[in-house]
Amino acid sequence: MQLASFYPVRLEGDRLVLREFQPSDVEAVHAYAGDPLVTRYMAWGPNELEETRAFVEQAMRLARDEPRMTYELAVTLRGTGELIGGIGLRVHSVEHRNGDIGYLLRRDRWGRGYAAEAARLLLHFGFDRLGLHRIWATCDPENAPSIRVLQKIGMQWEGRIRHQYLVRGRWRDSELYAILEDEWRSMMV
Numbered sequence: 001m002q003l004a005s006f007y008p009v010r011l012e013g014d015r016l017v018l019r020e021f022q023p024s025d026v027e028a029v030h031a032y033a034g035d036p037l038v039t040r041y042m043a044w045g046p047n048e049l050e051e052t053r054a055f056v057e058q059a060m061r062l063a064r065d066e067p068r069m070t071y072e073l074a075v076t077l078r079g080t081g082e083l084i085g086g087i088g089l090r091v092h093s094v095e096h097r098n099g100d101i102g103y104l105l106r107r108d109r110w111g112r113g114y115a116a117e118a119a120r121l122l123l124h125f126g127f128d129r130l131g132l133h134r135i136w137a138t139c140d141p142e143n144a145p146s147i148r149v150l151q152k153i154g155m156q157w158e159g160r161i162r163h164q165y166l167v168r169g170r171w172r173d174s175e176l177y178a179i180l181e182d183e184w185r186s187m188m189v
Helices: 023-033 049-062 114-129 144-152 181-187
Strands: 010-012 016-020 070-077 083-093 098-105 134-139 156-167 170-180
Touching: 010 114, 016 114, 023 049, 023 070, 023 083, 023 098, 049 070, 070 114, 083 114, 098 114, 114 134, 114 144, 114 181, 134 144, 134 156, 144 170, 170 181
Parallel strands: 098 134
Antiparallel strands: 010 016, 016 070, 070 083, 083 098, 134 170, 156 170
């Protein structure tokens, strides 16, 4: 696989647009990245404002890497452009054509299907534009809403990774979900 770099990325769905982060996004990103309830299942956070600013700057730097291996994108509402979350796809191996995704939304946007729509857009991008064969995601075993999103987008449970992260002084397991290119294509028929 020869990895093609795509910049800028703009992915449009029925209700959402995924786009590159820009400097003016810091406050909107901090609305969710600084929220203890939103970040409780993450291995990071809640962020201080400077940490959020550093994330946005890093996402913009990584977007210009050659070859591009990281796609951190803002999740925005299609009609208004309002930033409501973030989603990322990281290519781990060009040779083995695999990567992982992760997502986070503002608390007031939970339960509306936005995470599944954004994840489907990114899976489509990963399989159809980047040529990946396998995309996976992990989540905290206690994060039932995220597990439902992963199942809804067609990912299959592969197992539990024990003590994957030391988070706020305690070891945390992760549930591992994945989807293969042929599984994705059969869902698109």
